[in-house]
Every structure is written in C-alpha cells, then in structure tokens.
Amino acid sequence: MGSIDPDDLVGYNFIKPYQGSNYRSEVVERLNELDNSKYKLRIGEEGGREEIITYNDLLSMIDQESEASDDGEKRWLFNEVKDHRLLPNKKWELLIQWDNGEETWEPLSVSVMRGEDPVSIARYGQENHLLNEPGWKRLKHFVKTNKRYVRYMRQARAQKKSSATHFKFGVQVPQSYAQAMALDKRNGNTLWADAIEKEFGQLHAYKTFEDMGVNKAAVPPDYKTVRVHLVFDVKYDLRRKARLVAGGHLTEDPDDAVYSGIASLRSIRMCLFLGEWNGLTTVVGDVGNA
Numbered sequence: 001m002g003s004i005d006p007d008d009l010v011g012y013n014f015i016k017p018y019q020g021s022n023y024r025s026e027v028v029e030r031l032n033e034l035d036n037s038k039y040k041l042r043i044g045e046e047g048g049r050e051e052i053i054t055y056n057d058l059l060s061m062i063d064q065e066s067e068a069s070d071d072g073e074k075r076w077l078f079n080e081v082k083d084h085r086l087l088p089n090k091k092w093e094l095l096i097q098w099d100n101g102e103e104t105w106e107p108l109s110v111s112v113m114r115g116e117d118p119v120s121i122a123r124y125g126q127e128n129h130l131l132n133e134p135g136w137k138r139l140k141h142f143v144k145t146n147k148r149y150v151r152y153m154r155q156a157r158a159q160k161k162s163s164a165t166h167f168k169f170g171v172q173v174p175q176s177y178a179q180a181m182a183l184d185k186r187n188g189n190t191l192w193a194d195a196i197e198k199e200f201g202q203l204h205a206y207k208t209f210e211d212m213g214v215n216k217a218a219v220p221p222d223y224k225t226v227r228v229h230l231v232f233d234v235k236y237d238l239r240r241k242a243r244l245v246a247g248g249h250l251t252e253d254p255d256d257a258v259y260s261g262i263a264s265l266r267s268i269r270m271c272l273f274l275g276e277w278n279g280l281t282t283v284v285g286d287v288g289n290a
Helices: 055-068 108-114 118-127 137-143 146-160 177-187 191-205 265-277
Strands: 013-018 021-031 038-043 049-054 073-076 078-086 092-098 103-107 165-168 228-234 240-246
Touching (some): 013 038, 038 055, 049 055, 078 118, 092 108, 103 108, 118 137, 177 191, 191 228, 191 240
Parallel strands (some): 021 103
Antiparallel strands (some): 038 049, 073 165, 078 092, 092 103, 228 240
C-alpha cells in the first residue's frame, strides 16, 4: 500500500470487533504526535466508545480491504433486525443485518433518526412486545393499523435504495453537494470542498464552457437545456474526487464509445510484480482530467 496523506484518514470507516460484537467504527480526529501519527477512533455511533489507533495500523486495514474488494464499493442498505439488547445505560441496541451479509450493533435511536427502515424496526418491536418501552414508543404510529403499516412499507421500499449510505475504501461518498459540505463539517476538514474547487478550477483552465450571459437573444436556435450536477468518488489512496457531469438522460446517445475502463488494483500489482521479476522498466502516465 502506498503512503496516504495522514489528514485524508479522518472520516475513514470500517467494522471493528469489540467485546465479542461488531461495530461500525470511524476515525474522527487526528492527534498531533511527534514520532507517529495517531488517531481517535469512535466505535459505534455518536457518544460511542473511543480508542487510539496508529497511522500504520490504519494503512494495514485499508490494504486488507482493498485486497478483498477491487472497487472498494460498499453500500449500507438495511436488510432486517436480527436481535436487540438493553445496555447498562438504559439505551437499546439493534443487531442489524445489511444487504451485503454483514451484521453490526447499532443504537436504536440512531437507526430510527437515520431512517434505516423505521417501518421494519417498528414491526420488529411489535413482534417482540417492545413498543411500550422507552425509546420504542415513537415507532407505534407505523404499525397502528395494518392498512397504515402496508402504506408505510410501500413508501419505505421506494426510498430504501436512495437512502442507503454509500462507502468507498471506507470513506462515505456524498450523494449531493449539501451532503458533501455536511461531511466536511462533521469531519472537521475541507476534503470534499477542496475536491469541488479543484474540479471547477480545471473546468475553467481548460475553457470547458463558454459563458453566453443571460441575454436570451444570444441563445443559439438549436439550444437545448442540459442540467449538470456533481458526482463524488474516492480514490484507492482515500483522495476525494468531484466531477461535474451532464444529465445523460437529457441528450441523445453519442455515436462514439464513451466507456472508460478501470484496471483493478490486483491486476496492476500483478503487472508490476511480473515487470520487476523480468527486469523490465515500468512507465506510467496519467490524464489529469478527461
């Protein structure tokens, strides 16, 4: 694994075993150390347990995850509630199974507020006689009548995929500009804002657009409105990437091929190994912004 900018690790997420259970954990702060970079790690959600983890340990973890998944894609899409428990602090936790098969313990309050699937959580609470317990009462209205439950369930299914939290190489990928700014604020950095500024700077540098002003008389007769939006991504070394793209559904399909292939990390490493083994020189190049 190559070196990673120590500041880029803030916001990195992974699953960590803790006292026999799995929790989603997040790097929330970089600690200034003279000899070795260390980070504050939060196990579980807001208010969860905290540990200290080193830069090298994080690199090893990222390396393992990149080996397990070539594209680093992971989507936290709620599947079902498998179990529940009441902690000594009188707060409930749910054992959530995600659609990728992984299971983690999540606080009940966070799961409901984040909107994982409150309807299914309410039904689980009803089946286990929990809806009169503190923390569960707010879910009663979802299952008050069977008719209302069916309506809410249909709405939840329609919203399920769009509300899933997306991660790539352990970093949450925003689905909008507003979410990108919210992640920067939460992580105490400007990584997504910097990626957006870099993208806009390159668009200006390459003179991608011609500003025609707001004068309608200057609009060409064959003009067609094509809206643009930002798409976000994370590179394998955790650098954030923002791209301004046009809505392809608003234009005709191009005659030329527009697909850009991507090589997996495993393939690249194999090629580098074979080149080194045979005494070959490796030459690389990069297109800064296609």
